[in-house]
Amino acid sequence: MANSINDIQEELISEFEFFDDWMEKYDYIISLGKSMPMIDEKYKNEDHIINGCQSKVWLNAEKDGDFVKFTADSDAIITKGIISLLIRVLTNQKPEDIQKADLYFIDKIGLKEHLSPMRSNGLESMLKKMKMYGLALNNTSC
Amino acid sequence: MSAADIRLQFPLLSTQMNGKPLIFLDTAASSQKPKIVIDAISNYYETTHANVHRGVYKLSQQATDAFERSRHIVKHFINAPSEEEIIFTKGATEGINLVASCFGRKCLNEGDEVLISAMEHHANIVPWQLICEEKKAILKVVPITDSGEVMMEEYKQMLNAKTKIVAITHVSNTLGTINPIKEIIEIAHTHHIPVLVDGCQAAPNIAVDVQDLDADFYVFSAHKVYGPTGMGVLFGKKEWLNAMPPYHGGGDMIETVTFEKTTFNKLPHKYEAGTPHIAGAVGLGVALEFMQEIGLDVITEHKQYLLDIATTQLKQIDGLRIIGEASNKVGVISFIVDGTHPYDIGALLDKQGIAVRTGHHCTQPLMQRFEVPGTVRASFGIYTLESDIDALIKGVKKSISMLL
Numbered sequence: 007m008a009n010s011i012n013d014i015q016e017e018l019i020s021e022f023e024f025f026d027d028w029m030e031k032y033d034y035i036i037s038l039g040k041s042m043p044m045i046d047e048k049y050k051n052e053d054h055i056i057n058g059c060q061s062k063v064w065l066n067a068e069k070d071g072d073f074v075k076f077t078a079d080s081d082a083i084i085t086k087g088i089i090s091l092l093i094r095v096l097t098n099q100k101p102e103d104i105q106k107a108d109l110y111f112i113d114k115i116g117l118k119e120h121l122s123p124m125r126s127n128g129l130e131s132m133l134k135k136m137k138m139y140g141l142a143l144n145n146t147s148c
Numbered sequence: 149m150s151a152a153d154i155r156l157q158f159p160l161l162s163t164q165m166n167g168k169p170l171i172f173l174d175t176a177a178s179s180q181k182p183k184i185v186i187d188a189i190s191n192y193y194e195t196t197h198a199n200v201h202r203g204v205y206k207l208s209q210q211a212t213d214a215f216e217r218s219r220h221i222v223k224h225f226i227n228a229p230s231e232e233e234i235i236f237t238k239g240a241t242e243g244i245n246l247v248a249s250c251f252g253r254k255c256l257n258e259g260d261e262v263l264i265s266a267m268e269h270h271a272n273i274v275p276w277q278l279i280c281e282e283k284k285a286i287l288k289v290v291p292i293t294d295s296g297e298v299m300m301e302e303y304k305q306m307l308n309a310k311t312k313i314v315a316i317t318h319v320s321n322t323l324g325t326i327n328p329i330k331e332i333i334e335i336a337h338t339h340h341i342p343v344l345v346d347g348c349q350a351a352p353n354i355a356v357d358v359q360d361l362d363a364d365f366y367v368f369s370a371h372k373v374y375g376p377t378g379m380g381v382l383f384g385k386k387e388w389l390n391a392m393p394p395y396h397g398g399g400d401m402i403e404t405v406t407f408e409k410t411t412f413n414k415l416p417h418k419y420e421a422g423t424p425h426i427a428g429a430v431g432l433g434v435a436l437e438f439m440q441e442i443g444l445d446v447i448t449e450h451k452q453y454l455l456d457i458a459t460t461q462l463k464q465i466d467g468l469r470i471i472g473e474a475s476n477k478v479g480v481i482s483f484i485v486d487g488t489h490p491y492d493i494g495a496l497l498d499k500q501g502i503a504v505r506t507g508h509h510c511t512q513p514l515m516q517r518f519e520v521p522g523t524v525r526a527s528f529g530i531y532t533l534e535s536d537i538d539a540l541i542k543g544v545k546k547s548i549s550m551l552l
């Protein structure tokens with residue numbers, strides 16, 4: 007059984023506590039963005055795009071047994087790094103848990119501004135979409 | 149007065165962003181405000197406010213005088229022939245919508261053409277699309293070169309008997325290009341076609357003379373010329389403003405009203421329905437006087453100087469490409485860096501206290517033209533210093549080293 011959403015959030019919060027300044031934080035996010043396993047090229051299409059106006063985000067969700075598996079990509083590296091954090095927290099979780107997840111870690115690690123709807127980088131919409139997938143996949147399994 | 153002295157008059161510029169001294173390089177989106185403008189607005193509310201053109205009492209007369217004094221200042225600022233041709237709006241966007249709607253209702257018919265350029269701001273695209281759709285008219289777009297200049301031969305060829313109006317920007321907010329607007333107008337006028345000029349980025353940067361240009365309509369926003377938001381100017385030639393129908397109906401714009409028929413007030417009031425943004429007009433007037441005191445030639449020269457050093461230094465950065473290399477530009481530079489997204493650079497600059505704009509700058513078709521997802525744009529004001537450019541260069545280099 008995978009760790010719970012909140013376990014992973016706590017894990018991330020303590021990881022980020024090691025960083026002294028924004029530079030180190032962003033260096034880490036950028037490295038995550040570069041190393042993140044990307045979405046299968048076949049999903050990088052209009053059906054999977056989340057238009058954030060500035061950077062593009064592609065997201066795919068699949069059901070694997072009781073769990074939802076997310077893969078995603080973005081054309082901006084920082085967006086991609088933050089996506090990989092969101093995915094780490096929400097992938098391989100049950101639809102109902104995804105749906106009701108409270109992602110407090112974003113604020114705690116000091117990246118809240120990236121998830122503002124006004125930032126128009128697609129992240130806020132991506133999060134909404136992930137929760138919607140949780141809902142949709144939950145319904146189909148009932 | 150040096151730029152450093154001028155800068156001291158802008159309270160917000162001595163604050164911090166993300167714990168770093170603010171380096172504000174987004175003046176093309178909106179300029180900061182000098183203390184004198186901020187004070188004029190609060191002083192107006194503290195000492196002079198009442199509704200304009202209405203009361204017989206002294207205070208209302210004083211408010212009206214303050215409001216109309218600003219119209220007088222605007223007239224001088226753009227050298228308009230008369231004050232009746234200065235319409236106060238809430239911004240350039242409203243000015244363009246007003247002309248598109250009123251001119252369109254009067255003059256556009258099925259099959260007619262409206263000509264714009266490929267470097268227009270959405271504010272000078274969408275209003276025309278709306279009226280063209282309504283009137284079954286056709287929106288045509290003059291192409292631009294790779295360096296970001298209007299293709300003049302194509303422009304000449306696209307003008308024809310169906311063309312009813314040309315709407316074009318004086319200066320591009322994304323590329324910085326200064327268009328040869330006088331020539332563009334002259335050519336249109338040989339075909340008796342009127343021209344609307346979007347002066348949003350010209351007014352803050354270069355001296356504007358609507359009579360010399362012979363512009364039929366000229367719009368700009370107060371917030372880009374060191375004045376308040378929610379305020380703008382539409383200059384229109386009397387002949388056109390008299391010929392066109394009103395835009396909004398309401399108080400102030402009427403002469404007599406009965407339920408059967410209303411007659412409209414004379415210019416400029418015909419186009420100023422409702423209680424106007426009086427404090428905004430007062431602030432705009434003071435802002436324009438502030439610019440005139442510094443001198444438009446001094447402002448133009450200062451920005452040119454900053455543009456030159458910024459261009460030279462940015463070009464030395466590996467993989468950096470400037471979008472918009474017209475020979476005649478204002479202090480606006482767009483660029484992209486190979487292997488990075490504009491958003492990445494913008495987010496890292498923000499952390500370093502540097503405010504730039506990233507994205508499409510409300511010119512999506514232009515981004516498609518240059519096949520880029522967006523750009524990073526730095527733009528300069530009268531308060532921008534050489535040290536701001538140094539900070540930008542350092543910041544961009546640091547961002548690139550983190551990203552690549």
Ligand SMILES: Cc1ncc(COP(=O)(O)O)c(C=O)c1O
Binds near residue numbers: 240242
């Ligand atoms: C060239 C140009 N046109 C129009 C506009 C619209 O101005 P506003 O939003 O102040 O109405 C802008 C400002 O962003 C601009 O730069």
